[in-house]
Amino acid sequence: MSHTSGAAALERSGDIARMRMRDIFSSSWLLYLLSVCAGLLLWHSISTQLPGVIFASPFAVAEHLVGAMAEGDLPARFLNSVRHMLLGLVLALLVAVPLGMLMGRNETVFHMCNPVMTALFAVPSVAFVPFLILWFGIFYEARVALVFVMCFFDILITVTAGARNIEPRVIQAARSFGANRRIMFFGVLMPASYPFLMTALRIGSIRAINGMITAELFFAAVNLGEYMEDASAVFDSAAMLSVVFLLSLFGLLVQELVKWSEAKLLPWHVRD
Amino acid sequence: MLNRRTVLKSLAAGAGAGLLSQPFGMTRAFAADHAALKINVPGNTLGVHVPYMAAINEILPELGEPAAAWERVPKLQTITQSILSGQTEVGAGDAISTLRAVEAGADLKIIGNAFMHTSLVFVVNGDKVDTLKDLEKDDVTIAVNSKGDFTHVMVVGPATQAGVDMDKVNVIKMGGSGNRFRALLAGKVDGVPLHFDQAAELATQGNFKVLIEPAKVYEAFLGEVWIVSGNWLEVPENRARAKALLTATTMAFRKANADAGWYADMYRKYGTKESMQTASDEEIEVVRQALGVDIGTWPNDMNHRMGVYEQLLPVYEAAGAIKGSVDLNKVVDTSLIDEVLAELG
Amino acid sequence: MTKSHILFLNVTGIVMFLLLWEVGGRIAGENLLAAPSIVVFEYIRLLFAGDMLRELVGSLRQMFVGFGLACAIGMPMGALMGRIRLVDALVHPWVSMVVVTSAAALAPIFILMFGTGFEFRVAIVFVSSFGYVTLTAYHGARGIDPKIIDVARSYSTGPVETYRKVILPALFPYLITGARLGLVHATRAMVMAEMFVLVGYGGLIFQTGQDLSTAPLISYLVTLMFVSVGANMGLGWIGRQLAPWYDSKMSAG
Structure with missing residues (x-):
């Protein structure tokens, strides 16, 4: 909806619009900076109202981050955490994407699997933790399993919905031009799937990051989870907030990266 | 205090929550005389916890105070943390994490004991662990309540003395002795701190043995203590309520030591284990003798003294639980219990 | 595909799942996976x-307070972000940050x-559902x-009339979708928070x-599933009752 109106506006006012676009672009960086500053200021003003053991100021967090980064401990832990996150995410993608495509393109499979999948999706993944402890223990395998469970259903639901919504007209058009199965798959279905596969990747990676820290806090505390637990045990709120801040930043970064690659790879499908 | 709480609340849920809960906070601050104490207690009530549960439920009303509004929070560390927020007023928590919080700059006070010493013992799976050194094995995992609290220290102290490298020991956290009991029984972990009444029950169900008995290792040991925040205590009404709590606890200690029938009733009433609710007088008497007489968990004078802390500080420091920079005078408040003892005699 | 055919497939799928589970449960034993x-x-x-x-009732009550607040604040905020550029520019980066922040990591601080x-x-539920509610309203x-x-x-x-008669009805399907999406995350956060401090459900x-x-x-877990599915269907039903133009295709996915 919005990009059609945007395109129409562009057509209408040609050069003026282009100039305005440039203005907005430069000022949006300014606004972005302003937003970050305003947020930090709010954070800081809240932190002055609370004791330091409860809620650290952005300065304390920054100081802690610089120290911890220089020491090398925090980055090392982060890398270790990312390892099991990636494995869980890749496994989930490998299983959920084909299954989602199958469910999305085959009506019989869809109606057979849908009730069960909806029901399983409805159970918060973290509630499976006791099971994962039973089946995988409390170490590496369990963490990978939780990451897997936490992103699997979100990816599956996204892919299924996307595959079901591939414009039937496109497929009919291809068929009427006599496209065979191969052309149909590589020429029509695959390109039509890229957008929602990208969405699935974006949602999946956010969930995977979420799962990564959840796993480290709920199973045996290691890496970042241990860092948080230790910080919490000595009431070091700056260290705790540092981890949260890093994770959020990491999440944002991954999300933007997926969006950016989407814009590069799929220029015909640019989201607003 | 009010200011901080207001800020916290509006943070919690934005303006909407601020509007909703603001009146709530006001009533709490001004009508402190009549408000029930909000207390967080650990996950299970076993023999050793019975007197203070009776104190906050039965004896407080006898003193003209409302019975406490209490909630169970199995992780000891979390109990200490929840006092900081101001949302809970009193915690039956862990002295060590309180000391650590104060080292980090928190304003917390320990005003009395919920029980002294400890009825905890460290029980292990006899098939996998025979000596302390076995804890280092890769396939051995132990569970403590939360890292660095007294359930952890009671293992770290003796283990370090026996030359065990604690960095090599797999330690996980599991709140609630009942949970740890079941986890050990199911073979999910190989060593847990349990209360001795649980340990006796466990011994009948397999090859489990007591590896560490803090009662034998430590002369004095702090169990659960009553924790409040410093600025909460400065409010005169709150001070009066805290004093009532200590009076009730001391009375409960004395009653538990003197009156076997009363203790047995309370044991059946407040025990969280099903077997406790149906226990016979004789069975309960065994527990009461062991706790009250042998270990001395309910001293008639509460034994909340600075001396106890001065003695324990080096022990906690050696176990790496605290840095040792804490000023005990700021944390341990004995003025209330002194007043109580002067009145009770 | 006819309705009865779909129903037949649904039932077959559920029965097959239960059978598989039963067999798996028998093989694994009750302490690994109890059979249905x-x-x-x-x-x-x-x-x-x-x-x-x-x-469950106690936990849900607290969850709905947090979720209600997230809707009460997130929906107008999202609508404002969508209509006013300055608000969008100021708030958007932080809302995106909230969306990607893991509730579990916040728990120790909260x-x-x-x-x-x-x-x-309430706070954990609010933070976890707020971002989704806001962003959906924003896109709407x-x-x-x-x-x-x-x-x-x-x-x-x-302007008031325009808002009430034009913008709000057009926004409505998005608000309901946002609420459904938010509810999924609210439930997740509730369970996570309670598992973290070991209270409630x-x-x-x-x-x-x-x-x-x-x-x-x-x-x-089964009860939790019933509640979650029920609440989601309930919201969808409310959406269709209040706004017949609510397209069920918009359901959270």
Whole structure:
């Protein structure tokens, strides 16, 4: 909806619009900076109202981050955490994407699997933790399993919905031009799937990051989870907030990266 | 205090929550005389916890105070943390994490004991662990309540003395002795701190043995203590309520030591284990003798003294639980219990 | 495909799943995976024992306070972000940040700030659902076709009137979708927060996990599933009742 109106506006006012676009672009960086500053200021003003053991100021967090980064401990832990996150995410993608495509393109499979999948999706993944402890223990395998469970259903639901919504007209058009199965798959279905596969990747990676820290806090505390637990045990709120801040930043970064690659790879499908 | 709480609340849920809960906070601050104490207690009530549960439920009303509004929070560390927020007023928590919080700059006070010493013992799976050194094995995992609290220290102290490298020991956290009991029984972990009444029950169900008995290792040991925040205590009404709590606890200690029938009733009433609710007088008497007489968990004078802390500080420091920079005078408040003892005699 | 054919496939799928589970449960044993035939009896027992429903009601009450606040604040905020550029620019980066922030990582900090009771759970639920509610409302508000608003203006409708009669109805499907999406995340956050401090329904789930049999654990999960599916369907139903133009295709996915 919005990009059609945007395109129409562009057509209408040609050069003026282009100039305005440039203005907005430069000022949006300014606004972005302003937003970050305003947020930090709010954070800081809240932190002055609370004791330091409860809620650290952005300065304390920054100081802690610089120290911890220089020491090398925090980055090392982060890398270790990312390892099991990636494995869980890749496994989930490998299983959920084909299954989602199958469910999305085959009506019989869809109606057979849908009730069960909806029901399983409805159970918060973290509630499976006791099971994962039973089946995988409390170490590496369990963490990978939780990451897997936490992103699997979100990816599956996204892919299924996307595959079901591939414009039937496109497929009919291809068929009427006599496209065979191969052309149909590589020429029509695959390109039509890229957008929602990208969405699935974006949602999946956010969930995977979420799962990564959840796993480290709920199973045996290691890496970042241990860092948080230790910080919490000595009431070091700056260290705790540092981890949260890093994770959020990491999440944002991954999300933007997926969006950016989407814009590069799929220029015909640019989201607003 | 009010200011901080207001800020916290509006943070919690934005303006909407601020509007909703603001009146709530006001009533709490001004009508402190009549408000029930909000207390967080650990996950299970076993023999050793019975007197203070009776104190906050039965004896407080006898003193003209409302019975406490209490909630169970199995992780000891979390109990200490929840006092900081101001949302809970009193915690039956862990002295060590309180000391650590104060080292980090928190304003917390320990005003009395919920029980002294400890009825905890460290029980292990006899098939996998025979000596302390076995804890280092890769396939051995132990569970403590939360890292660095007294359930952890009671293992770290003796283990370090026996030359065990604690960095090599797999330690996980599991709140609630009942949970740890079941986890050990199911073979999910190989060593847990349990209360001795649980340990006796466990011994009948397999090859489990007591590896560490803090009662034998430590002369004095702090169990659960009553924790409040410093600025909460400065409010005169709150001070009066805290004093009532200590009076009730001391009375409960004395009653538990003197009156076997009363203790047995309370044991059946407040025990969280099903077997406790149906226990016979004789069975309960065994527990009461062991706790009250042998270990001395309910001293008639509460034994909340600075001396106890001065003695324990080096022990906690050696176990790496605290840095040792804490000023005990700021944390341990004995003025209330002194007043109580002067009145009770 | 006819309706009865779909129903037949649905039922076949569920029956096949239950059969697989039964066989798996028989092979793995009750302490690894309790079979449905065992769970059914355990479920009925727990239903009448009372603990399950009491804890569930208590937890849900707190969750709905947090979720309600997220809707009450997030929806207008999202609509404002969608209509006013400055608000969008100022708020958007932080809302995106909130969306990607893991609730589990916040839990230790929130315990310090809010304790372990009502405020804590409300805060966690609020933070986890707020971003989704806001962003969905935002996309709805941005997507409103300017032509519709132009039409309203050309009939000289005032700003309040325009908002009430044009923008709000156009936004409505998005608000319901946002609420459904937010509810999914609110439920997740509630269970996570309660499992973290071991209170309420989540605490029940976690502690039951230490038991020898997995039948009670599965029972608790089944109840949670019913509640979650029910609430989601309920919101969809409300959406269709209040706004017949609510397209069921918009359902959260």
